[in-house]
Amino acid sequence: MNTHIDKLYPYPFERLDQLFTGVQPPTGSKPISLSIGEPRHTPPGFVLEAFNKALADGAARYPVAKGLSELREACSDWVQRRYAAQICPNTEVLPVNGTREGLFALVQTLVTPGDKPVVLMPNPFYQIYEGATLLAGAEPVYLDTTAATDYLPDLDSVSEETWKRSALFFVCSPGNPTGAVMDETYWQRVLELADRYDFVIAADECYADIYPEKAPVGLLEVCTKIGRTDFKRCIAFHSLSKRSNVPGIRSGFVAGDRDLMKRFLAYRTYHGCAMPFATQIASVAAWNDDAHVAENCKLYGKKFAQVTPILKEVFEVDIPAASFYLWPLIPYDTEEFTRRLYESANVIILPGSYLSRTGPAGDPAAGRLRISLVASVEDCVTAAHAMRDLAIAMR
Ligand SMILES: Cc1ncc(COP(=O)(O)O)c(C=O)c1O
Numbered sequence: 001m002n003t004h005i006d007k008l009y010p011y012p013f014e015r016l017d018q019l020f021t022g023v024q025p026p027t028g029s030k031p032i033s034l035s036i037g038e039p040r041h042t043p044p045g046f047v048l049e050a051f052n053k054a055l056a057d058g059a060a061r062y063p064v065a066k067g068l069s070e071l072r073e074a075c076s077d078w079v080q081r082r083y084a085a086q087i088c089p090n091t092e093v094l095p096v097n098g099t100r101e102g103l104f105a106l107v108q109t110l111v112t113p114g115d116k117p118v119v120l121m122p123n124p125f126y127q128i129y130e131g132a133t134l135l136a137g138a139e140p141v142y143l144d145t146t147a148a149t150d151y152l153p154d155l156d157s158v159s160e161e162t163w164k165r166s167a168l169f170f171v172c173s174p175g176n177p178t179g180a181v182m183d184e185t186y187w188q189r190v191l192e193l194a195d196r197y198d199f200v201i202a203a204d205e206c207y208a209d210i211y212p213e214k215a216p217v218g219l220l221e222v223c224t225k226i227g228r229t230d231f232k233r234c235i236a237f238h239s240l241s242k243r244s245n246v247p248g249i250r251s252g253f254v255a256g257d258r259d260l261m262k263r264f265l266a267y268r269t270y271h272g273c274a275m276p277f278a279t280q281i282a283s284v285a286a287w288n289d290d291a292h293v294a295e296n297c298k299l300y301g302k303k304f305a306q307v308t309p310i311l312k313e314v315f316e317v318d319i320p321a322a323s324f325y326l327w328p329l330i331p332y333d334t335e336e337f338t339r340r341l342y343e344s345a346n347v348i349i350l351p352g353s354y355l356s357r358t359g360p361a362g363d364p365a366a367g368r369l370r371i372s373l374v375a376s377v378e379d380c381v382t383a384a385h386a387m388r389d390l391a392i393a394m395r
Contacts, residue, residue, distance in 0.1 A: 007134040011127060012354035019339055025346035032379045035348045037176060037325070040374045041245045041299055044285075044292040051249065051282035058277025065268040067095035071280045074287040075238070075253045081290065082208070083221035091258040092231065094265055095275045095283070098250040099206045099237040100128050106202055106235065106254070107132035107168065109267040113139075116167035116199070122153045124177055124356035124365045126204065129170040138167070142357050144364035151180030151327075155189060157361075163197040174207040174216050177355055177370040178327050179320020181211075187222040194233045200260065206239035206252065209293045211322035212301050220255060231256040235264075242324070243293055244286040251275065251283040300324050303373040303380045310384040311371075314391035326371040327352065332394050334369055340394070345386035 016035060025031065066072075072089040079087050087093055096102030103126075107119060111133070119133040123142035133140045141162055143153035153171065171190060173182040182190075194201050203219040219236045223229065239252035254264065268274075275283075286292075304319045308326065311317045317328035330337060334351035341347050352368030371387075373380050 002135070004135045004137055008131055009127070012350060015354050016338075016348070016350060019335055019351075020342055023339055023343050025342055026344070029346040030379075031346045031348065032375050032383045033348045034372045034375060034380070034383055035350045035370075036374070037242075037372050038247055038374060039242050039245045039324070040376075041296055043245045044289070046289070047244060047246060047249075047282050047286045050285040051278050054278040054281035058281070061277065063274040063277050063280065065094075065265060065274045067275055068277075068280050068284075070284050071095055071275075071287075072253075074284040075255065078238075078287045079220055079255060082215070083218050083224065085218075085220040085224040086229070087220065087231070087255050088258070092261060093253055093255040094261055094268070095280065096237075096252045096254055097273055097275055097279075098241060098247075099204060099239040099252040099254075101250075101273060102237055102252060102254050103128050103170070103202065103204060104132040104135075105268060105271060105273065106264065107136045107138070108271075109264050110200055110260070111136045111138045111167045113137040116165055118162060118166040120153075120158065120162075120166050120169040120199075122170070122172055122175065123359070124352060125170070126172060126176050127355070129204075130357075141166070142359055144359065144361055145175065145178055145180065146364045151175060151178035152182055152186055155193065163193060163199075166197060166199040168200045168202055169194065170202050170204060172204040173218075174205070174211065174320070174322030176207065176323060177325050177350075177352065177365075177368075179207075179323040179325050181216040181321040184217055184222055184225070187217065187219060188226065191222070191226075191228070191234075199233065200257075201234050203234070203236045205236055207242055207323040208238060209243040209297070210300060210324055211297060212304060212319060214321070216322045230258070233257060233260075235260055240283060240286050243296070245296065246282070246286065249279050249282055251279050251286070299377070300373060303377050306377060307371075307373060307380050307384040310381070310388050314388050324373045326369075326373065328369055328371070329367050330369060330391065331367070332391070334367060337369070337390065337394070341387060341390055344390055345383070347383040347386050349383075349387075
C-alpha cells in the first residue's frame with residue numbers, strides 16, 4: 001500500500017457534501033451551483049465539429065505522448081499571439097490531458113524527496129498542487145496570499161533554508177480563488193529566486209484568457225521580454241477548459257525549458273497519458289481561434305458587472321483582475337453562511353477555508369467565500385440577491 005495516500009486531505013467538494021448533510025433546500029427550487037470552477041458557457045460549435053469528425057479515425061490508432069505536430073504548432077502559434085513569445089513546437093511544448101493531470105505529473109517528474117523535498121505553493125490553492133506533492137513523498141510549504149500581499153504568495157515568509165530545499169514553486173496567475181494577477185516585477189522576483197536557489201517555476205495559467213480588461217502577463221512573456229529565451233527553470237501550464245468552455249475534452253499544454261520538457265516526456269511515455277487523437281484535432285481548432293474567447297470574456301464581464309454591486313451592499317468585494325471568481329470577505333461564519341444559503345435558496349458556494357491551510361499567521365482564507373460565476377447571467381443575479389438577503393437576515 002502507498003502510505004502517502006493517507007496524507008491526502010479531503011477534497012473541498014467532499015467537505016461541502018458533509019456540510020450539507022441533512023440540509024434540505026426549498027422544495028421545487030432550482031439549484032444554482034457556483035461552487036465548482038466548471039465553465040458552463042456553450043462550447044464553440046467548430047471545436048465539437050472537429051472533435052466529432054476525428055473520432056472514427058482516432059479510435060483506430062494509438063496516440064503518442066508527444067502529440068501531433070499540428071497541435072504543438074497551434075499551441076506555439078497561440079503563445080506567439082498571446083504573449084509575443086516564441087517557443088519551439090518540436091522541443092518546448094507538450095500536450096496534457098487538462099492541466100490538472102499535467103500539474104500532477106510534473107511533480108512526479110521533478111521531485112526526488114531525499115534531495116530537495118519541498119514544493120512551494122500559494123495558500124489558498126488548487127488542491128492538486130498539494131496532493132501531487134504528498135503523493136511524491138515531498139513536503140508542501142504554503143505561501144499565504146492575502147490582501148496584505150495583493151493576494152500574491154508572500155515571498156518574504158519563506159526562510160533561506162526553505163528556499164534552498166525547494167525543488168518546485170507552483171504559482172497560479174490569474175489566481176484561483178483570488179483572481180489576482182502577478183505583474184512583471186513580481187514574475188521577475190520569482191525568476192531571480194529560482195536562479196538563486198535552483199528550483200523550477202510551474203506557472204499554472206489556466207485562467208489566462210478570462211479577464212475583464214487587461215490581458216494578464218504570463219511567464220513565457222516575461223522571460224521573452226528579459227531575453228531569457230531558453231525559459232530555463234520555467235514551465236507554463238495552459239488549458240482549453242476555461243478558455244474554450246470544454247472542460248470535458250481534457251486538453252491543455254505545458255511549455256518552457258526544453259530540458260525539463262525532455263524529462264517530462266520521458267516520464268509521460270511510461271505513465272501512458274497520450275492525448276486522444278480526436279481531442280488533439282479539436283484542440284488545434286480551439287487554439288487557432290481567438291474570437292470565441294473575446295465573446296466568453298464579454299459574458300463573464302456582464303456577470304461581474306451585475307453581481308458585484310449587489311454583493312457590495314453587504315460584503316467587501318471587488319471585481320478581480322482576471323478569472324471567473326469572486327472572493328468576498330464576509331462578516332459571518334462562512335460555513336454557516338454557505339449552509340444557510342443552500343437551505344434558504346438552493347444556491348451552492350464554497351467557504352474559502354476549504355481551499356486553504358491554516359499556518360502560523362492563521363487562515364489566509366478566513367471570512368472568505370469563493371463564488372464561481374459559471375452559471376447563466378440570470379442565475380448569477382438570482383444567487384447574488386439570495387446572498388444579499390441572507391446577509392441582511394443574519395445581521
Ligand atoms: C488553478 C487551476 N489549475 C488547474 C485546473 C485544472 O484545469 P484543467 O485540468 O481542466 O485544465 C483548475 C480547474 O479548475 C484550476 O482552477
